[in-house]
Amino acid sequence: MSMTFNGKPFNANSFQNELMSAAVDAVKEELFDRFASRREPRSGEFPTVRVFGDELDDIRLKIEGSQALIEHIELGLEPEDQSGPSQRVSSVISKIIGSEKLIDGVSLLADAGLNIGTEVLEGFPLVGSLVNGLRAFSEVKNSLELRKIEKFLQGVAQADYAKRKQFTDGLRTSGELESFGENILLLMSRLDDMSKPGIVGRVLSVHIEGHIDYEKAMRLAAIVDRSYASDLTYLKSFTPGVQREGTDIAAMLFSVGLLRSAGFDGGLIGDDLSGGTLYDLNEYGKILLEYGWR
Structure with a gap:
């Protein structure tokens, strides 16, 4: 029994060569299509693309065009x-x-x-x-x-x-x-x-x-x-002083480095939330509040 490939007697070496040649051609075509389709957005210019080489480890690409186009591709x-x-x-x-x-x-x-x-x-x-x-x-x-x-x-x-x-x-x-x-x-x-x-x-x-x-x-x-993401948004409505219901969030913001302790308030009798640590924005908190959501 004999085997043929492309109408010719099959030979393992020639088959490998054919396969490698097809791979080279496919890669060269892919590279050409890849870069030839790049267009400089302002001028609409397309590059001139040339692909050289007969071996997979020796394929070379040459791209020509204006400086703006080359920078866009780079x-x-x-x-x-x-x-x-x-x-x-x-x-x-x-x-x-x-x-x-x-x-x-x-x-x-x-x-x-x-x-x-x-x-x-x-x-x-x-x-x-x-x-x-x-x-x-x-x-x-x-x-x-x-x-x-x-x-x-x-x-x-x-x-x-x-x-x-x-x-x-x-x-x-x-x-x-x-x-x-x-x-x-x-x-x-x-x-x-x-x-x-x-x-x-x-x-x-x-x-x-x-x-x-x-x-x-x-x-x-x-x-x-x-930081916990929702804690960060607390800065948008932050008011210096005792934080009442927001004390736990303020404590977290203090721990990560966005607030500073400004003292302690003993609070009012009968109002447990009126006392506690006085918080204020530190330098980093002020920067983040000013620019983080602009």
């Missing part, structure tokens, strides 16, 4: 490096903060995980860390983390574009583009309520605008992380 894909997928995602988040149309960057971040079909390429050393980076983007896209990042970026968008760009340029100059983004990703993963990312984003926007320093902004972000 928002979704960092240059190939050895730092691993999580750092690639984090550096993109940092770059998005400094982009002119910041919220558009959210859809760019989500879109970076689409249409590449990396599952069929498992085990192939394709284009270095490209596939790993795209897989990481896909993991973010397919979780609640993307929604958290979107709310965070909406908060950051409160800051002026020029100030945001200056902030991102500073991160790039100091070599902290990836580490800052990593810290944001870690923080977003810990936040346990969907109201918190926007608050953290607005706090960061206040730092970007120069109203508070970086340490205060990061400390406030950590305080928001530790």
Whole structure:
């Protein structure tokens, strides 16, 4: 008995070669479609894309276009490096903060995980860390983390574009583009309520605008992380003094670092709620109340 493949006698080596050739062609087509469809949102310009290579571990991509178009594409894909997928995602988040149309960057971040079909390429050393980076983007896209990042970026968008760009340029100059983004990703993963990312984003926007320093902004972000979400909203109606029915909430806000003790009131006879600790906003509580829900 004989076996044939494509009308020819079957040979294991030739079959493997045919399979690899088909895989290369499929990957090249996917990469071309992936980047050729990118359009610069303001001008409508599409890139000129060329894909080279005959081996899976030697596929090369060349993209040509205006500087604005190239920067738009780079928002979704960092240059190939050895730092691993999580750092690639984090550096993109940092770059998005400094982009002119910041919220558009959210859809760019989500879109970076689409249409590449990396599952069929498992085990192939394709284009270095490209596939790993795209897989990481896909993991973010397919979780609640993307929604958290979107709310965070909406908060950051409160800051002026020029100030945001200056902030991102500073991160790039100091070599902290990836580490800052990593810290944001870690923080977003810990936040346990969907109201918190926007608050953290607005706090960061206040730092970007120069109203508070970086340490205060990061400390406030950590305080928001530790707080119960509904306790934070208590600040909106907070009045200094004895908190009566809100004493337990005030005690929690005191413990996380948003209130200070201003003394003690013995209260009135027959009114158990009239006495107790006198609470007032501390520096962090005042900043959060002023900017956290603006």
